[in-house]
Amino acid sequence: AQSVTQLGSHVSVSEGALVLLRCNYSSSVPPYLFWYVQYPNQGLQLLLKYTSAATLVKGINGFEAEFKKSETSFHLTKPSAHMSDAAEYFCAVSERTGGFKTIFGAGTRLFVKA
Protein backbone atom coordinates (compact mmCIF):
# COMPACT_ATOMS: atom_id res chain seq x y z
CA ALA A 1 0.00 0.00 0.00
CA GLN A 2 1.16 3.48 -0.74
CA SER A 3 1.96 6.13 1.86
CA VAL A 4 3.26 9.68 1.99
CA THR A 5 5.43 11.42 4.58
CA GLN A 6 5.90 15.16 4.60
CA LEU A 7 8.81 16.26 6.76
CA GLY A 8 7.94 19.32 8.78
CA SER A 9 4.41 20.43 9.53
CA HIS A 10 5.55 24.08 9.41
CA VAL A 11 8.25 25.74 7.34
CA SER A 12 9.17 29.42 7.61
CA VAL A 13 11.26 31.29 5.03
CA SER A 14 12.06 34.90 4.30
CA GLU A 15 10.72 36.57 1.19
CA GLY A 16 13.17 35.92 -1.64
CA ALA A 17 14.66 32.82 -0.01
CA LEU A 18 14.61 29.28 -1.35
CA VAL A 19 11.54 27.21 -0.57
CA LEU A 20 12.10 23.49 0.04
CA LEU A 21 9.22 21.26 1.13
CA ARG A 22 10.07 17.61 1.61
CA CYS A 23 8.02 14.59 0.60
CA ASN A 24 8.85 10.90 0.73
CA TYR A 25 6.55 8.19 -0.51
CA SER A 26 6.21 4.46 -0.59
CA SER A 27 4.51 2.58 -3.38
CA SER A 28 4.59 -0.98 -4.62
CA VAL A 29 4.15 0.09 -8.24
CA PRO A 30 5.34 3.08 -10.27
CA PRO A 31 3.37 5.92 -8.75
CA TYR A 32 1.76 9.11 -9.85
CA LEU A 33 2.92 11.92 -7.58
CA PHE A 34 1.34 15.31 -6.97
CA TRP A 35 1.74 18.52 -5.06
CA TYR A 36 -1.37 20.47 -4.19
CA VAL A 37 -1.69 23.89 -2.54
CA GLN A 38 -4.48 25.06 -0.25
CA TYR A 39 -5.05 28.74 0.45
CA PRO A 40 -7.16 29.74 3.46
CA ASN A 41 -10.84 28.85 3.14
CA GLN A 42 -10.35 27.22 -0.23
CA GLY A 43 -10.13 23.73 -1.65
CA LEU A 44 -6.90 22.13 -2.78
CA GLN A 45 -5.58 22.97 -6.23
CA LEU A 46 -2.96 21.19 -8.28
CA LEU A 47 0.54 22.68 -8.36
CA LEU A 48 2.25 19.98 -10.39
CA LYS A 49 2.25 16.25 -11.11
CA TYR A 50 4.69 13.47 -12.02
CA THR A 51 3.42 10.80 -14.37
CA SER A 52 6.57 8.83 -15.32
CA ALA A 53 7.77 11.27 -17.95
CA ALA A 54 10.50 13.79 -17.09
CA THR A 55 11.79 13.47 -13.53
CA LEU A 56 11.97 17.25 -13.07
CA VAL A 57 8.46 18.60 -13.15
CA LYS A 58 7.60 22.27 -13.45
CA GLY A 59 4.35 23.59 -12.08
CA ILE A 60 2.49 26.81 -11.61
CA ASN A 61 3.74 29.88 -9.73
CA GLY A 62 7.42 29.00 -10.26
CA PHE A 63 7.35 25.75 -8.29
CA GLU A 64 9.07 22.59 -9.41
CA ALA A 65 9.67 19.11 -8.01
CA GLU A 66 12.12 16.33 -8.79
CA PHE A 67 11.22 12.65 -8.71
CA LYS A 68 14.08 10.60 -7.27
CA LYS A 69 13.25 6.92 -7.37
CA SER A 70 16.38 5.85 -5.47
CA GLU A 71 15.43 8.13 -2.59
CA THR A 72 11.65 7.66 -2.96
CA SER A 73 11.37 11.42 -2.75
CA PHE A 74 9.45 14.15 -4.52
CA HIS A 75 10.57 17.40 -2.88
CA LEU A 76 8.99 20.72 -3.88
CA THR A 77 11.17 23.76 -4.47
CA LYS A 78 10.92 27.38 -5.51
CA PRO A 79 14.02 29.55 -5.93
CA SER A 80 12.54 32.71 -4.45
CA ALA A 81 9.59 32.85 -2.07
CA HIS A 82 6.84 35.45 -2.41
CA MET A 83 4.45 36.53 0.28
CA SER A 84 1.65 35.09 -1.82
CA ASP A 85 3.16 31.60 -1.48
CA ALA A 86 2.03 31.40 2.15
CA ALA A 87 -0.36 28.45 2.19
CA GLU A 88 -0.56 24.77 3.08
CA TYR A 89 1.06 22.31 0.70
CA PHE A 90 0.11 18.66 0.32
CA CYS A 91 2.10 15.90 -1.33
CA ALA A 92 0.03 13.01 -2.70
CA VAL A 93 0.66 9.60 -4.26
CA SER A 94 -1.72 7.59 -6.44
CA GLU A 95 -1.57 4.07 -7.70
CA ARG A 96 -3.98 1.72 -9.33
CA THR A 97 -4.41 -1.46 -7.32
CA GLY A 98 -7.86 -2.85 -7.89
CA GLY A 99 -9.31 0.61 -8.00
CA PHE A 100 -7.75 4.01 -7.87
CA LYS A 101 -6.86 5.81 -4.67
CA THR A 102 -4.88 8.89 -3.80
CA ILE A 103 -3.16 9.19 -0.43
CA PHE A 104 -2.39 12.69 0.83
CA GLY A 105 0.36 13.65 3.19
CA ALA A 106 -0.37 15.52 6.41
CA GLY A 107 0.50 18.83 4.82
CA THR A 108 3.19 21.46 5.39
CA ARG A 109 2.20 25.02 6.22
CA LEU A 110 4.54 27.53 4.60
CA PHE A 111 5.05 30.90 6.27
CA VAL A 112 6.80 33.69 4.35
CA LYS A 113 8.37 36.51 6.35
CA ALA A 114 8.80 39.98 4.94
Next chain:
Amino acid sequence: DAGVIQSPRHEVTEMGQEVTLRCKPISGHNSLFWYRQTMMRGLELLIYFNNNVPIDDSGMPEDRFSAKMPNASFSTLKIQPSEPRDSAVYFCASSLEGSKGYEQYFGPGTRLTVT
Protein backbone atom coordinates in the same frame (compact mmCIF):
# COMPACT_ATOMS: atom_id res chain seq x y z
CA ASP B 1 -15.97 25.38 -16.73
CA ALA B 2 -17.55 26.13 -13.37
CA GLY B 3 -15.40 23.65 -11.51
CA VAL B 4 -16.68 21.40 -8.73
CA ILE B 5 -19.68 22.94 -7.02
CA GLN B 6 -20.57 22.25 -3.41
CA SER B 7 -23.52 23.36 -1.36
CA PRO B 8 -24.07 24.67 1.16
CA ARG B 9 -20.77 26.47 1.82
CA HIS B 10 -21.55 26.68 5.52
CA GLU B 11 -23.86 24.61 7.65
CA VAL B 12 -24.59 25.02 11.35
CA THR B 13 -26.83 22.44 12.93
CA GLU B 14 -27.68 20.97 16.30
CA MET B 15 -26.59 17.56 17.47
CA GLY B 16 -29.01 14.87 16.35
CA GLN B 17 -30.13 16.64 13.21
CA GLU B 18 -29.71 15.24 9.72
CA VAL B 19 -27.21 16.99 7.46
CA THR B 20 -26.98 16.63 3.68
CA LEU B 21 -24.04 17.95 1.71
CA ARG B 22 -24.24 18.23 -2.05
CA CYS B 23 -21.72 18.08 -4.86
CA LYS B 24 -21.78 18.63 -8.60
CA PRO B 25 -18.59 17.32 -10.24
CA ILE B 26 -16.96 18.71 -13.34
CA SER B 27 -18.85 17.66 -16.44
CA GLY B 28 -17.24 14.63 -18.09
CA HIS B 29 -15.35 13.48 -15.02
CA ASN B 30 -15.99 9.86 -14.06
CA SER B 31 -14.60 9.71 -10.52
CA LEU B 32 -15.82 11.51 -7.43
CA PHE B 33 -14.31 11.71 -3.96
CA TRP B 34 -15.56 12.92 -0.59
CA TYR B 35 -12.97 14.10 1.93
CA ARG B 36 -13.12 15.44 5.47
CA GLN B 37 -10.52 17.89 6.78
CA THR B 38 -9.88 18.66 10.44
CA MET B 39 -6.95 20.12 12.33
CA MET B 40 -6.51 16.92 14.30
CA ARG B 41 -6.81 14.33 11.53
CA GLY B 42 -5.86 16.26 8.41
CA LEU B 43 -7.41 15.32 5.07
CA GLU B 44 -9.25 11.98 5.14
CA LEU B 45 -10.80 10.17 2.19
CA LEU B 46 -14.32 9.11 3.10
CA ILE B 47 -15.56 7.47 -0.10
CA TYR B 48 -14.65 7.20 -3.78
CA PHE B 49 -17.04 6.62 -6.70
CA ASN B 50 -16.14 5.58 -10.22
CA ASN B 51 -18.83 5.77 -12.91
CA ASN B 52 -21.38 6.42 -10.14
CA VAL B 53 -20.49 3.19 -8.31
CA PRO B 54 -18.93 3.28 -4.83
CA ILE B 55 -15.49 1.68 -5.13
CA ASP B 56 -13.98 2.31 -1.70
CA ASP B 57 -15.96 3.41 1.34
CA SER B 58 -13.49 2.20 3.93
CA GLY B 59 -13.01 5.75 5.16
CA MET B 60 -16.64 6.31 6.10
CA PRO B 61 -16.48 6.72 9.87
CA GLU B 62 -19.60 4.82 10.86
CA ASP B 63 -23.14 3.97 9.88
CA ARG B 64 -24.27 7.52 10.53
CA PHE B 65 -22.53 8.51 7.29
CA SER B 66 -23.89 7.58 3.88
CA ALA B 67 -23.13 8.75 0.34
CA LYS B 68 -24.95 8.39 -2.94
CA MET B 69 -24.27 9.20 -6.54
CA PRO B 70 -27.53 8.77 -8.44
CA ASN B 71 -26.07 10.10 -11.68
CA ALA B 72 -22.86 11.44 -13.15
CA SER B 73 -23.60 15.03 -12.21
CA PHE B 74 -24.68 14.81 -8.58
CA SER B 75 -23.62 13.29 -5.28
CA THR B 76 -24.71 13.65 -1.68
CA LEU B 77 -23.07 12.95 1.66
CA LYS B 78 -25.52 12.51 4.50
CA ILE B 79 -24.89 12.42 8.23
CA GLN B 80 -27.74 11.18 10.38
CA PRO B 81 -27.77 11.86 13.28
CA SER B 82 -25.03 14.46 13.40
CA GLU B 83 -22.66 14.79 16.37
CA PRO B 84 -20.30 17.61 17.47
CA ARG B 85 -17.28 15.50 16.45
CA ASP B 86 -18.51 15.62 12.86
CA SER B 87 -17.63 19.31 12.73
CA ALA B 88 -15.12 19.69 9.89
CA VAL B 89 -14.70 20.96 6.36
CA TYR B 90 -16.02 18.46 3.83
CA PHE B 91 -14.57 18.55 0.33
CA CYS B 92 -15.82 16.96 -2.84
CA ALA B 93 -13.35 16.35 -5.68
CA SER B 94 -13.66 14.90 -9.15
CA SER B 95 -11.26 13.51 -11.70
CA LEU B 96 -11.15 11.87 -15.08
CA GLU B 97 -9.86 8.36 -14.46
CA GLY B 98 -8.08 7.07 -17.48
CA SER B 99 -6.56 10.43 -18.28
CA LYS B 100 -2.86 10.84 -17.87
CA GLY B 101 -2.21 12.00 -14.34
CA TYR B 102 -5.45 11.37 -12.45
CA GLU B 103 -5.29 14.77 -10.78
CA GLN B 104 -8.26 15.71 -8.68
CA TYR B 105 -10.19 18.94 -8.84
CA PHE B 106 -11.52 20.09 -5.50
CA GLY B 107 -14.62 22.07 -4.67
CA PRO B 108 -14.52 24.99 -2.21
CA GLY B 109 -15.75 22.81 0.64
CA THR B 110 -18.63 22.84 3.10
CA ARG B 111 -17.79 23.99 6.62
CA LEU B 112 -19.99 21.98 8.98
CA THR B 113 -20.48 23.00 12.59
CA VAL B 114 -22.51 20.72 14.84
CA THR B 115 -23.42 22.25 18.20
